[in-house]
Amino acid sequence: MKIKSVSFKKVFYEYFEPFTISLGTHEEQENIEVCVELEDGTQGWGEASALFVISGETPEMLHKMEVTVKDILIGKEIERYQDLFNMLQNLRATPAVKAAVEFALIDAFCKRFGIKPYQFFGGAKDRLETDKTVGIEDLKTTLTKVERIYKDGFKKIKIKVGRDVKTDIERVVRSKEVAPEASFVVDANQGFTPKEAVEFIQALHRESVSVDVFEQPVFRYDIEGLKFVRWNSPYPVAADESVFTKQDALRVIKEEAVDVINIKLMKSGLSDAMAIIHIAQAANIKLMIGCMGESSLGIRQSIHLAAGTGAFTYLDLDSHLSLKEEKFRGDFKQEGPFIILN
Amino acid sequence: MKIKSVSFKKVFYEYFEPFTISLGTHEEQENIEVCVELEDGTQGWGEASALFVISGETPEMLHKMEVTVKDILIGKEIERYQDLFNMLQNLRATPAVKAAVEFALIDAFCKRFGIKPYQFFGGAKDRLETDKTVGIEDLKTTLTKVERIYKDGFKKIKIKVGRDVKTDIERVVRSKEVAPEASFVVDANQGFTPKEAVEFIQALHRESVSVDVFEQPVFRYDIEGLKFVRWNSPYPVAADESVFTKQDALRVIKEEAVDVINIKLMKSGLSDAMAIIHIAQAANIKLMIGCMGESSLGIRQSIHLAAGTGAFTYLDLDSHLSLKEEKFRGDFKQEGPFIILN
Structure with missing residues (x-):
């Protein structure tokens, strides 16, 4: 089953209370939701969430990876997820995107076969x-x-x-x-x-x-x-x-x-x-x-x-x-x- | 889906030609076929094949592990294969049986969900x-x-x-x-x-x-x-x-x-x-x-x-x-x- 589309969406959250660690304080969080859709309409979902002080990633740069991820995934067979994982290893600057996309792929793979991801x-x-x-x-x-x-x-x-x-x-x-x-x-x-x-x-x-x-x-x-x-x-x-x-x-x-x-x-x-x-x-x-x-x-x-x-x-x-x-x-x-x- | 039964069977093969390595010569091979059957009749298959000079296993001892493997597997959910793998780690003296049983489990798991094992x-x-x-x-x-x-x-x-x-x-x-x-x-x-x-x-x-x-x-x-x-x-x-x-x-x-x-x-x-x-x-x-x-x-x-x-x-x-x-x-x-x- 081929991958038909990939979409990234920025989402914004406030913390209930400001959250301080030794590296800084956070009051809000901007994440990227990733949806991978197969030709039959099956959707796999992932979310990228980074803290700049930890990984150097910003929500803006994560969002910009949409083009690259589309290039890698669209038209490929979901059943060959290991091949896709190998290609996604190139996302070394944006591990949060790698995480969200890899999970979205497994989520779609599992839905296609009626398995729960934890199974x-x-x-x-x-x-x-x-x-x-x-x-x-x-x-x-x-x-x-x-x-x-x-x-x-x-x-x-x-x-x-x-x-x-x-x-x-x-x-x-x-x-x-x-x-x-x-x-x-x-x-x-x-x-x-x-x-x-x-x-x-x-x-x-x-x-x-x-x-x-x-x-x-x-x-x-x-x-x-x-x-x-x-x-x-x-x-x-x-x-x-x-x-x-x-x-x-x-x-x-x-x-x-x-x-x-x-x-x-x-x-x-x-x-x-x-x-x-x-x-x-x-x-x-x-x-x-x-x-x-x-x-x-x-x-x-x-x-x-x-x-x-x-x-x-x-x-x-x-x-x-x-x-x-x-x-x-x-x-x-x-x-x-x-x-x-x- | 629960595991209903497990069966071991000895099978005997001749080599087309005697096969010699630095450790000895083989003219025949005795393997153990493992079948794991689920409650709905789905069967997963594996084969244990050992060379005594490599691993110290004999077909006879491998065959005798049937009782132990039945004890571990029967009545367990195939969807919890990682739990089963953890328990099978105790088969440290018989890695060939561990291999056959683990593969038979994955084979049954895959058949149950309509996936090919290589997928x-x-x-x-x-x-x-x-x-x-x-x-x-x-x-x-x-x-x-x-x-x-x-x-x-x-x-x-x-x-x-x-x-x-x-x-x-x-x-x-x-x-x-x-x-x-x-x-x-x-x-x-x-x-x-x-x-x-x-x-x-x-x-x-x-x-x-x-x-x-x-x-x-x-x-x-x-x-x-x-x-x-x-x-x-x-x-x-x-x-x-x-x-x-x-x-x-x-x-x-x-x-x-x-x-x-x-x-x-x-x-x-x-x-x-x-x-x-x-x-x-x-x-x-x-x-x-x-x-x-x-x-x-x-x-x-x-x-x-x-x-x-x-x-x-x-x-x-x-x-x-x-x-x-x-x-x-x-x-x-x-x-x-x-x-x-x-």
Whole structure:
């Protein structure tokens, strides 16, 4: 079945509240919706969502890739998706577009054959539990937000850190008081030096904070620093910004620099995400799945991958919970932290 | 859709001619056919084919795994194949059974949804070209067989070596005369020491033999020796017996020990084969796909994987051409070296 058309559309979302990480503050999100239509009218959908401070992509440049993607896809057989994936590897400057287009192709392929995408990926699970994230805030606001999330039923809470070691330690340690049964992911988004990172994480350990993962403590290119943190942290250390491609994944594994890799479709596309899953599993490295600013349409992509492969120990699929959407467009149910397919 | 039954059946084949490699001679082949049947009667088929000198598996022990596989599969949903694959990872002593069962599951899954397995794997190609193999023979017989294969249209010819460096050099160099446009794979099946291997392969280079790949020159566990051969061979060097699992693949890549990995479903099963494809591609390591003693039913498994992923530079899928079969059971056409799907 041939691909008849491809269309890109810009969509604009506001955050319920401004969202701050060590790299900057976001108040709005502009995504690109991708629709791939087959000759029989079957449609596959994807969404590209990038954060400029993470990947250097802007919504404008992502939107401009429509022409290139049309050139690659139109008239091609959907059943030859691997060929199409190979050609889409050239979208190396715009991994968010690669992700959206690759998912839209698989979505169309699956619809054509009456398979659900998560079944195509292996059908391992049909229920997931995600964390929810608190940005960088002052102590009081941090505690208010952690408490609110905890009361909403989330037992896994992610706290953004990486601005100031002392304040960050206090923010996380004190969060225990308002969310006593929760476990935490702490995410520095590259904000610490290696020595600060170790000081920070060892302090949390002395205070018996339940930390699941310490994410991207140091500068993305400082693999040696990442390795230093890994072997001096009592908790698992994850690469996020350090790993976009499967080659990046292979490198941090070769260098024994991490315990966990955080896969995001928007960094890797579906093809490299699949590869990273396999590479990490071979190395006994645990996996996390995260997101950028995807709406319910875009987060669906990661939900199907995570449920189908069952490969992820840590789930951070909460972006859609922070955006004002006129209409919920996922094919899943959200019940507090639980995501239910089918 | 639930799995209703699983059945194993022993089948016996004679080789047209005795087949000798550095590890021994084979005159017959006993395989296990695996059928997985769903509640609606859909059947998925696989075949386990092992060579004792390669993997330590015997047909008798493979056949005895039927009970265990029934325990794992019966009553389970075919749509949750990844869960089933995870459980089948315990078949580490019998990778050939793992391969047959995993493929039978995917075959049933695909039939249920009306997909061809090679489309499920990505549909990259629907036509493949394989080499054909000459075992270890004296010089005269080697040349007779190489000439016959060449006249049958094969432009890629594999010659088994690894018994005696001088004789092997002569056998390959002289083969050029009877197959002037052919290129060769030379496969020592671990038969050389690292120094013999380098002597052998450099001699072929001095004689301008067109060698595509030098396969498994040294003892499977001698990764340092393999690396020595790799960096002293003008031609690509492949691991075969050194790589069964995805962990093995990661190790030879970490140690920069090979240019090529030869994947065989019978060594890795489908799950680890998929993983090795991704790992190798991330490392820019080329891939070969090979076989044990599969009939047309079993070779079909590798054909679908190779065609669908399009991941293999070198194809050695010729076992079915050497076995006496009452009935051709592939869903492909064989025209000399060409394998045509659809």
